[in-house]
Amino acid sequence: MARATTPSLDGEARLLETREVLPGRHLLTWAAPSIARQVQPGQFVHVLAPRTPGLLLPAVPVAGFDRVAGHISLLLLDRDGPPDALLRTRVGDTAALDGPLGRGFEIDSRSRYLLVVADGAGFARVRAIVDEAVASGRQVTLLFGARSVAEVPPSSLLPDEAEYVVATTDGSLGHRGSLVDLVPEYEAWADQCFAAGTPGLLTRVATLAKGRDGRMGVARLGRRRGRRPEPRRAEARRRAWLQVALPHEAGCALGVCLGCVATGTDGPLRVCREGPVFAASELRPERDP
Amino acid sequence: MSTDLAPTRHSGLRLRHPVLVAAGGAGYGNELIAAVGEQTPGAIITRSVTREARPGNPPPRMAALPGGLLSSVGLQNPGLDAVLRRQGPRWASSDVPVIVSICADNADDIAYLARGLDMQPDVAGIELNLACPDRSRSGEPIGLDIEAAETATVVARAATDLPLIVKLTAVAPDVRAIARAVAAAGADVISATAAVPALAVDAERRGARLGTTYAGLSGPALKPIGLRAVYEIAQVVPIPIIGIGGVHSLDDVLDYLAAGASAVGMATAVLAEPSLPGRLGDELAGWCSERGLDDSRHLVGSALPGRKDRGSLRMGPFRR
Numbered sequence: 001m002a003r004a005t006t007p008s009l010d011g012e013a014r015l016l017e018t019r020e021v022l023p024g025r026h027l028l029t030w031a032a033p034s035i036a037r038q039v040q041p042g043q044f045v046h047v048l049a050p051r052t053p054g055l056l057l058p059a060v061p062v063a064g065f066d067r068v069a070g071h072i073s074l075l076l077l078d079r080d081g082p083p084d085a086l087l088r089t090r091v092g093d094t095a096a097l098d099g100p101l102g103r104g105f106e107i108d109s110r111s112r113y114l115l116v117v118a119d120g121a122g123f124a125r126v127r128a129i130v131d132e133a134v135a136s137g138r139q140v141t142l143l144f145g146a147r148s149v150a151e152v153p154p155s156s157l158l159p160d161e162a163e164y165v166v167a168t169t170d171g172s173l174g175h176r177g178s179l180v181d182l183v184p185e186y187e188a189w190a191d192q193c194f195a196a197g198t199p200g201l202l203t204r205v206a207t208l209a210k211g212r213d214g215r216m217g218v219a220r221l222g223r224r225r226g227r228r229p230e231p232r233r234a235e236a237r238r239r240a241w242l243q244v245a246l247p248h249e250a251g252c253a254l255g256v257c258l259g260c261v262a263t264g265t266d267g268p269l270r271v272c273r274e275g276p277v278f279a280a281s282e283l284r285p286e287r288d289p
Numbered sequence: 290m291s292t293d294l295a296p297t298r299h300s301g302l303r304l305r306h307p308v309l310v311a312a313g314g315a316g317y318g319n320e321l322i323a324a325v326g327e328q329t330p331g332a333i334i335t336r337s338v339t340r341e342a343r344p345g346n347p348p349p350r351m352a353a354l355p356g357g358l359l360s361s362v363g364l365q366n367p368g369l370d371a372v373l374r375r376q377g378p379r380w381a382s383s384d385v386p387v388i389v390s391i392c393a394d395n396a397d398d399i400a401y402l403a404r405g406l407d408m409q410p411d412v413a414g415i416e417l418n419l420a421c422p423d424r425s426r427s428g429e430p431i432g433l434d435i436e437a438a439e440t441a442t443v444v445a446r447a448a449t450d451l452p453l454i455v456k457l458t459a460v461a462p463d464v465r466a467i468a469r470a471v472a473a474a475g476a477d478v479i480s481a482t483a484a485v486p487a488l489a490v491d492a493e494r495r496g497a498r499l500g501t502t503y504a505g506l507s508g509p510a511l512k513p514i515g516l517r518a519v520y521e522i523a524q525v526v527p528i529p530i531i532g533i534g535g536v537h538s539l540d541d542v543l544d545y546l547a548a549g550a551s552a553v554g555m556a557t558a559v560l561a562e563p564s565l566p567g568r569l570g571d572e573l574a575g576w577c578s579e580r581g582l583d584d585s586r587h588l589v590g591s592a593l594p595g596r597k598d599r600g601s602l603r604m605g606p607f608r609r
Binding site for chain 1: 321
C-alpha cells in the first residue's frame with residue numbers, strides 16, 4: 001500500500017465513457033494507463049488541460065480504477081468543484097491529467113470488516129476504497145448521507161458485495177435523519193473506518209471514533225507490544241481506526257501555495273501533499289457543530 | 290530584453306526579462322527554480338516573511354471561483370531567520386534574482402527585517418508589503434494610510450541599500466497619494482496591486498466559505514483593478530512599476546506595460562504553470578522582435594494620456 005511518491009504525467013488521457021449518474025453529475029472513464037498503474041484509493045489528479053487559464057489546477061479524486069485495462073474514473077459530484085472545461089469533453093477527446101497525487105487510504109492487512117462513511121461529494125473520494133476492499137475479499141459497509149433521494153448515487157456504482165446503507169434528511173430514501181445516527185451500530189463491528197464528506201460529518205465521526213478509542217483503551221489494531229508508532233509515520237496511519245479524506249478543490253503544481261492546509265495536531269498540514277487522507281489523530285479536533 | 294528596475298542603486302535590479310513571479314506564486318522560489326529548467330522568470334518575489342514565525346489562518350483558506358481565486362493564507366511562514374537558514378543557501382545556486390517580500394506592522398520589525406536581508410549576498414532586493422494588516426489600526430493595511438505608508442518606507446529605506454520595492458493595494462482611497470508618498474520616501478520601485486479583500490458565501494451552510502470570512506481575491510478577476518492602479522500610479526511617480534493582478538497571457542503583459550508598468554508580476558497563474566513567466570518572457574521578446582523593437586521599454590506607458598495629474602477614479606467615480 002505504498003503511495004506513489006513520484007507523480008507521473010500521463011500526458012494525454014482519452015475519454016472513453018461518460019455517464020450521468022445524477023442530474024448534472026457525471027462519471028467520466030478515461031484511458032490513463034500510467035495513472036491507473038500507480039493510483040491508490042483516495043488519491044487525486046490535477047487537470048492540466050482543459051481548464052480555465054489563469055486559475056489553479058482543478059483537483060479531482062480518482063473514484064475508481066482498473067489497472068489491467070489502464071482505466072480510471074472521475075466522479076464529478078461537487079457543487080462548486082466540477083471543472084466546467086472537463087465536463088465539456090466528449091468521448092474520444094483528450095485531457096492532460098497529472099497524477100496520481102497525494103496520499104490515499106491505507107487498509108491494514110489485518111482488517112477484515114471495513115466501515116466507509118460519506119456524505120455529498122465525499123462519495124467520489126471513497127468509492128475506490130470500497131472497490132479495492134471488496135476485491136481483496138473484505139466485508140464493506142458504506143453509510144451514505146444526503147438531503148434527499150435525488151442526491152443519492154445509484155448502487156450500480158458500487159460492487160454487489162458491498163452493503164450500501166443510505167440516510168436522507170427528508171426520509172425520501174433509507175433512514176430518516178442524520179447519517180451519524182447509524183455509525184454507532186457498525187462501529188464495534190468494523191476493524192477500520194474510512195470517511196469523506198462535509199466538515200460537519202467528519203467532525204462528528206471523529207468524535208465518535210475518539211469515544212471508541214476511550215472505551216477500548218487503544219484502537220484495536222494499534223494494540224501491539226512495544227512502542228506505538230510516531231503519529232505521522234505511515235505505519236500509524238495504516239493502523240489508524242479512522243482515516244478521513246479531506247476535500248481538496250484545486251491546487252498548485254508545486255505544493256507551495258499553502259491554500260489547502262488542514263489544522264494538524266503539530267501545525268498546518270498540506271492536504272495536497274501530506275493528505276488528502278489523514279489518520280483522524282493527525283488532525284486537531286474541531287468543535288462538534 | 291533585460292531591464293534594470295533600480296539603476297540608481299549600487300547593486301541595481303537587473304532582470305533577464307520583465308515577467309516575474311509575484312509574492313505568493315512560488316513560495317520561497319526554490320521549488321519553482323528546480324521545476325522550470327531553463328524557462329526561468331525574470332525574478333522571483335518570495336512569499337511574505339515576518340520577523341517571527343506565523344502559523345497562518347485557520348482552514349479552509351482557499352476557494353476557487355469562476356473568475357479568480359480567493360485565499361487567506363494569513364502570512365504562514367517560519368520567520369526571517371528560519372527562511373534565510375533553510376532557503377537562503379539555495380538562492381545562490383540560481384541566476385534568477387530573488388526578492389524577499391517582508392511584512393510587518395511596526396517600525397522595529399520593518400527595520401529588523403530589512404537589516405537582516407541587507408546582509409544577505411543572494412538577496413537581490415526587498416519588497417515591503419504594505420497590504421500587511423496593521424494590528425494597531427484594527428487590522429487595516431498600512432497601505433491605506435499615507436502617513437503610515439510613508440513612515441514604513443522611510444524605515445525600510447534607512448535599513449537597507451538593497452533595491453526597495455513597495456507593494457501597494459488598489460483599495461487605498463487614493464492610490465496616487467500613497468504612491469507619491471512612498472516614492473518620495475525612498476522606494477526604488479512600486480508594485481501594485483496586492484490581492485483585494487473579497488468574500489465567498491456558502492448559502493447552504495449559511496456562512497462564509499473561508500475560515501477568516503474575508504480573503505484576498507486574485508486571478509483574472511483582479512486584472513482590471515490592477516490595471517487601474519498601475520495606470521493611476523504611472524501618471525504621478527517617475528519610478529518603475531511592477532504591474533500585478535490577473536496576468537496569465539502575453540496580452541495581459543502587453544496591457545500592463547501599456548498602462549505604465551515596467552515589469553509584470555504574476556502569482557495565481559504561476560501556481561498552475563510554474564514555467565509560465567519564463568514562457569511569457571520569451572513570447573514578449575518574440576513579439577517585440579517581430580515589430581522591430583529591441584526592448585519592451587518602448588511599450589511602457591503607451592496607453593497613458595501623458596503624465597497629467599488626472600483625478601483618481603476612486604476619488605470621483607465616473608465623474609467627468
